[in-house]
């Protein structure tokens with residue numbers, strides 16, 4: 387083994403896991419971690435819950451201390467030491483001791499950059515007022531807790547409805563504040579497709595969080611030198627004596643840039659598969675780097691803890707001469723909000739549409755998390771996106787009280803392994819009534835999608851519904867239909883369908899739906915075999931409710947539609 391000197395910038399997720407792995411591989415190496423904050427290896431993912439008091443003991447956020455690093459791993463962790471610059475030619479870094487103010491140099495054989503990301507702070511009037519916070523570190527969360535304690539705010543505005551915004555909304559509500567989320571897009575949780583985000587939106591409203599969509603903050607107002615309200619571009623004024631900015635993060639790549647290292651299209655550090663930068667003695671990991679998207683093959687910026695930890699290990703392996711390769715990211719993520727789990731992996735439909743990729747289909751399912759006859763089963767909403775031509779799995783999104791993340795985990799791994807919907811059909815997954823179903827939601831999603839790829843069933847597109855032209859048939863029971871129906875649909879319950887075929891047109895497409903998509907699948911198979919041009923509206927009425935919560939945009943009913951409806955009524 388060599389006795390190389392490895393310096394690591396940043397001592398949290400990527401940096402700490404790299405340091406520990408290095409030591410396991412090389413007992414002789416000198417390993418020094420520089421962390422500008424007061425703590426290495428803290429649980430940033432737990433910060434919202436510390437603010438909400440679900441975690442009340444701050445010490446629980448400290449995963450490993452400098453003392454533990456020293457005693458267990460023989461690793462030096464220097465806190466409150468900011469790395470100011472890198473000299474790649476001399477293989478030296480310049481470090482500032484933030485306690486003493488002095489600056490010194492350190493030489494390295496290998497350097498690992500894991501400086502993370504920085505929260506975006508939009509340049510808006512009043513953004514630096516007392517009471518306006520971002521959240522990244524333990525001191526940030528301490529400051530927010532102190533503000534709640536000392537200023538007793540009653541109204542909070544959370545700017546940005548992504549992961550951290552939603553977690554903060556819940557935790558501030560838990561502390562008794564009235565919370566408003568302001569989100570620039572027309573949906574919360576931007577990585578989701580809009581209709582899947584609708585479940586989250588409705589859930590937030592049910593939990594008394596106000597949500598202002600498609601509106602952006604324009605300024606922060608003050609009184610007595612502290613924030614009092616947020617004003618939006620549309621002119622709305624939201625009372626807020628506490629504001630959390632959660633409008634995203636950007637890679638902390640300044641050090642790398644100044645050292646002349648190559649950056650990627652998103653401003654993150656460019657690395658190869660072994661996490662090596664454009665300098666052969668410097669590696670970089672975590673939020674600061676760009677990684678390859680498994681599905682699209684493009685470079686992307688995915689600031690998540692899982693990739694950071696795995697990349698830290700891979701950099702350590704590579705430094706120690708082991709063959710190591712980061713496989714890329716599927717952007718698999720999960721968020722909990724008021725008891726609802728929101729999970730996703732791979733690409734969304736809107737991303738494919740933006741890329742003008744038309745070779746895909748999406749199916750919706752609404753299965754229960756475990757056998758419905760066993761107590762406590764709850765519905766989840768699952769969307770699977772796959773390539774139409776060969777069934778390759780491209781992405782999935784799931785929302786539900788229980789079991790959503792487990793299904794997304796399985797599909798995420800399927801994506802990483804380049805699996806198809808036929809593989810999902812055959813996946814062998816845990817089953818007992820209290821845990822799942824003999825046909826697990828993952829299998830079901832695979833089966834529904836495989837029917838499409840095999841050509842056994844055609845899908846109608848929800849977004850084409852407003853265009854009209856198709857004859858809409860609802861095959862639910864009349865009692866279900868009377869509780870609510872899709873604008874313009876006629877009701878022919880599945881069990882009556884074979885006897886009422888004469889009521890259906892042969893010269894127009896027929897779009898069939900039921901409550902969740904299963905009965906309509908049976909109906910489509912019947913209709914297709916009787917020569918009708920029938921397609922399934924995947925996910926049924928349940929999906930309709932999130933696609934068109936306000937009903938269809940109004941459109942004139944054609945004479946042909948009216949005649950068909952009159953005959954069927």
Ligand code: FAD
Nearest residue numbers: 396398399400422431468469501502672673689690691694
């Ligand atoms: P970090 O863990 O941020 O560590 C970087 C460290 O480098 C920092 O401590 C910083 O002080 C230090 N540093 C930076 N520059 C210098 C310098 N010049 N000199 C010395 N030190 C420096 N991800 C998930 O997957 N799931 C979650 O539930 C989740 N929740 C989150 C909640 C919050 C509130 C936050 C802020 C993040 C969350 N994340 C979550 C993201 C996750 O924490 C990050 O993806 C992960 O920590 C990235 O690891 P990293 O090592 O790249 O950066």
